[in-house]
Amino acid sequence: MFFIIWGWRGRQREVGAGEFYCPDCRDRRGYRLVAVARWFTLYWIPLFKTKELGQFVECTTCKSTFNERVLEMDPQEDARKFEAAFSVAAKRVMFKMALADGDLDPSEVDQIVKAFSNIAKREIDPADIEAEIEAARDDQRSISAYVAEVAPGLNDTGKEIILRSAISVAKADGVIDPSEIADLHELAKAIDLPKAYANGIFAEESIQQM
Ligand SMILES: [Zn+2]
Structure with missing residues (x-):
C-alpha cells in the first residue's frame, strides 16, 4: 500500500x-x-x-x-508632545499677564524666565524672549483663549502650575492691580480649576478671591 x-x-x-x-x-x-x-x-x-x-x-x-x-501607539511620545504644548501655553500666558498693564519691566521678564525653566525643565533662549514678546503683543486673544486648548488635558496640579506661574508674574513688579486680579480670576475660570481650589491658592498668595 x-x-x-x-x-x-x-x-x-x-x-x-x-x-x-x-x-x-x-x-x-x-x-x-x-x-x-x-x-x-x-x-x-x-x-x-x-x-x-x-x-x-x-x-x-x-x-x-x-x-x-x-x-x-506611543503614550510617551504623546506625553512629550503634550508637555511641550503645555509649556508653550504657560509661557504665552505669562507674557500676556506681564503685558496686561501696558509695559513689560525687567523683573517680569526675569520671573518668566525662572518660571518657564521650572515648568519646561529647560532655559528660554534669550533670542526667543524678544520673539515671544512680539507674538504676545500681536495676539489679540484673551488669556482664556490661549489655555482653552490645553486645559481639558491638564490635571489640577498642571492647572495650579499655570495659575501660580501667572501669579508670580503679576507679582513681579511689586504690585498687583485690579486688572491683574481680574485677569487671574479669568485664567482660573478658563483652565476650569475648581473654585475652592483656586480660592485656596489666591488666599495663600494674599490675592482677592473669586
Ligand atoms: Zn514586551
Whole structure:
C-alpha cells in the first residue's frame, strides 16, 4: 500500500523589525513584524504558499504578540508632545499677564524666565524672549483663549502650575492691580480649576478671591 501524505501548515516569516511601545512591558522595546502564510505540504515538506494569513507584531523582550496597529501607539511620545504644548501655553500666558498693564519691566521678564525653566525643565533662549514678546503683543486673544486648548488635558496640579506661574508674574513688579486680579480670576475660570481650589491658592498668595 502506498500513501501520498499531504496537508497544510502555517509558516512564519519576519518581514520587519524596529522599536515600539510594548503595552505589556509598558516601555519602549524591540519588535519583529511577522507574516504568517499557509503552505501546502507533501510528505511534510512545504511546497507552495496557498494563502497569506496576516501579520502580527511580537515584542522581542516579553514575546507578547499584538495587532499591527500597536505600532501607531506611543503614550510617551504623546506625553512629550503634550508637555511641550503645555509649556508653550504657560509661557504665552505669562507674557500676556506681564503685558496686561501696558509695559513689560525687567523683573517680569526675569520671573518668566525662572518660571518657564521650572515648568519646561529647560532655559528660554534669550533670542526667543524678544520673539515671544512680539507674538504676545500681536495676539489679540484673551488669556482664556490661549489655555482653552490645553486645559481639558491638564490635571489640577498642571492647572495650579499655570495659575501660580501667572501669579508670580503679576507679582513681579511689586504690585498687583485690579486688572491683574481680574485677569487671574479669568485664567482660573478658563483652565476650569475648581473654585475652592483656586480660592485656596489666591488666599495663600494674599490675592482677592473669586
Ligand atoms: Zn514586551
